[in-house]
Amino acid sequence: MDKNAKSSSSFPLAGRVAIVTGATRGIGRAIAIHLHSLGARVTLNYVSSSSEAELLASELNASSQQNSAIAVRADVSDPDQINNLFDQTEQEFGSKVHILINCAGVLDPKYPSLSETTLEDFEKTFRTNTRGAFVCCKEAANRVVRGGGGRIIMMSTSQVGALSPGYGVYTASKAAVETMVRVLAKELKESQITANCVAPGPVATEMFYAGKSDETVKMLASACPMGRIGEPKDVAEIVGFLAGDGGEWINGQVIRTNGGFVV
Numbered sequence: 001m002d003k004n005a006k007s008s009s010s011f012p013l014a015g016r017v018a019i020v021t022g023a024t025r026g027i028g029r030a031i032a033i034h035l036h037s038l039g040a041r042v043t044l045n046y047v048s049s050s051s052e053a054e055l056l057a058s059e060l061n062a063s064s065q066q067n068s069a070i071a072v073r074a075d076v077s078d079p080d081q082i083n084n085l086f087d088q089t090e091q092e093f094g095s096k097v098h099i100l101i102n103c104a105g106v107l108d109p110k111y112p113s114l115s116e117t118t119l120e121d122f123e124k125t126f127r128t129n130t131r132g133a134f135v136c137c138k139e140a141a142n143r144v145v146r147g148g149g150g151r152i153i154m155m156s157t158s159q160v161g162a163l164s165p166g167y168g169v170y171t172a173s174k175a176a177v178e179t180m181v182r183v184l185a186k187e188l189k190e191s192q193i194t195a196n197c198v199a200p201g202p203v204a205t206e207m208f209y210a211g212k213s214d215e216t217v218k219m220l221a222s223a224c225p226m227g228r229i230g231e232p233k234d235v236a237e238i239v240g241f242l243a244g245d246g247g248e249w250i251n252g253q254v255i256r257t258n259g260g261f262v263v
Helices: 028-038 050-062 079-093 119-145 168-187 214-222 230-243
Strands: 017-021 041-046 067-071 101-102 148-155 192-202 255-256
Touching: 017 028, 017 079, 028 041, 028 050, 028 101, 028 230, 041 050, 041 079, 050 067, 067 079, 079 119, 101 119, 101 230, 119 148, 119 168, 148 168, 148 230, 168 192, 168 255, 192 230, 230 255
Parallel strands: 017 041, 017 101, 041 067, 101 148, 148 192, 192 255
Antiparallel strands: none
């Protein structure tokens, strides 16, 4: 392992560099904050929320004795922009990237049936969720540190198990990601880079609440054995574990983080 990537008990990700896409809101934001609290230097990727990204970077830097967070705009579906995302990260922190977390994603808040889904909405969903994951996986497979500590983590959804009506295209876009990551883990044999998916259930984010009535939210909460909707930190802590040394033996897996909502 890169000697600069050795961890300590208090800051297990000290010396490591992480990129988090979709880092300005919801789960992505919680993951970026959590990885930073574990000692990682973090690049906050965004597409349109520049003020939120810059503010979060400033807050994280203020809590650290070094410049440990930057905000970089990049569309995950654009290979040139993702290449530049890695370039800027390496230049800023003087190190190769150890961890890539891809949280960028879209969900149609109309929850249309397949028969009511427009081709335009289908392509929009697959462009971000599936093409974006592919572009990020491809770049990370070639750029993430080899020899230990390298982590590629994609976000999926527990809907791949639930198969709820109204989520057909969204679920299909994420099922493709899960398959891709399982294959990638095998293709990265001997690199000591792990590749996994984290698949949250209902989580209290802006994207989750969009288009849902209070009655629907209560129904989903009661359907979970834990009796509540998940919080972004519930997912962030799982990702933090996978990103650290303790997650080294977890590879090619889909981790459903849903409180038992889908088993």
